[in-house]
Amino acid sequence: MSAKAWSGRFSQPTDALVEAFTESISFDARLADVDIRGSRAHARMLSEVGLLTTEEFQAIDRELESIGGLIVDGKMEFRTELEDIHLHIESELVARLGDVGRKLHTGRSRNDQVSTDLKLYTRDAIDHLDLQLQELQRAFVRRGPDDLDVILPGYTHLQRAQPVVATHYWLAYCEKFQRDRDRLADCRRRVNISPLGAAALAGTSLPIDRRRTAELLGFEAPALNSLDVSSDRDFLVEFTAALALIAAHLSTWAEEWILWNTTEFGFLKLPDSFTTGSSIMPQKKNPDVLELVRGKAARVIAAAQTLFVLIKGLPLAYNRDLQEDKRAMFDALDTVAACLAIAPSIVAGAQLQRDAIAARLDDGFLDATVLMEYLIARGIPMRTGHEVVGRLVAECEGRGCRLAELPLADLQQASSLIQEDVFGVLGAKNAAAALISEGSGGPARVGERLAAWQQRLGVDAPG
């Protein structure tokens, strides 16, 4: 058994319970790749400033690369007594290079090292998530042209409100996921500042070059307060909060499609390959995947909460509490990445039940608001128009008919300003077509937005 990297001032071995309690190798081994990238940059810089000879650097660099390969191949044995990934890699290096390996940790601490690793890891994760979010947006946009002629009820309070083009729904999700992408990009700017060389908390008396390691690792700049950056985890709070919003957006989509897939709504058929059956009820086809997308959001939101609570009241600088950051962040990341990996296929494979939608589209007075606006356009004060149409709706409910089924004479009874042309706005399809304001759900505006999204995402317009 090798002595601990920090065993010098201890006279008794660490209790086995303590080793088991304090280890992080069981969950930080996935930092191996970024840890080695960070160490190789650090070693290169050390050689450039004269703290390592060229030969020492070359040996360290070569062995670090080889240790990386060993870990990728699953051939490194992880041991609780070596605590974490950083000490595993360093002790393997020392086993191979002896005193030369013992020089790698010059001018740094595990505190700036783990923070550097986390930032490199988070940066890669952001870049991957951005591609995944873009794929999901593309899946929605690819549906756009086909679904442009389907009118759906829009709801508020889950009550039928006004009609919109189906594609308006798809592009609503594109907007949400775009904000998520923008948020990640913004978070990335703060992630991309290098902690390396902040050392334990105070920097170092050795002539290290922090700008050089920042540059080698693709960071924008070194962070300029060692006390702050050696323990800063703001970036993980931001990152998991951004993940939580992605998860929340995904859960809204999942919930909506779960509802639409019910017999009661009958708007949507989910693809067989993305639904599951019941072990007792032979007829069932359940939206379990969407339910899990909805449910997993709870874990992600909790992770953001965990990180927030973790940093609350923590004194400067590094405290071991921070080791808990990784579990929460990795879980949130894995959960969102798994949801994003499966979502585009569901979006692409779902079928709108056009006939069922059309059969009931004129239920629920989706055209009432546009009728009111018809009156407003002819000079009636808005509140008066609201009352007039409200009375007409009540009248229809009494008669069991739709607004478009009222005789013109009855409509004119309610307001003399109503003319024959009112039938051009009545009915859900006409009412949808009448929506013309910028960003509205009518076919003309949605068509414009669809073209803009196609261009933005590089999705070919059909035909």
Ligand code: ARG
């Ligand atoms: N495993 C530790 C973590 O993940 C690494 C940093 C340990 N630093 C220390 N001073 N004990 O936070």
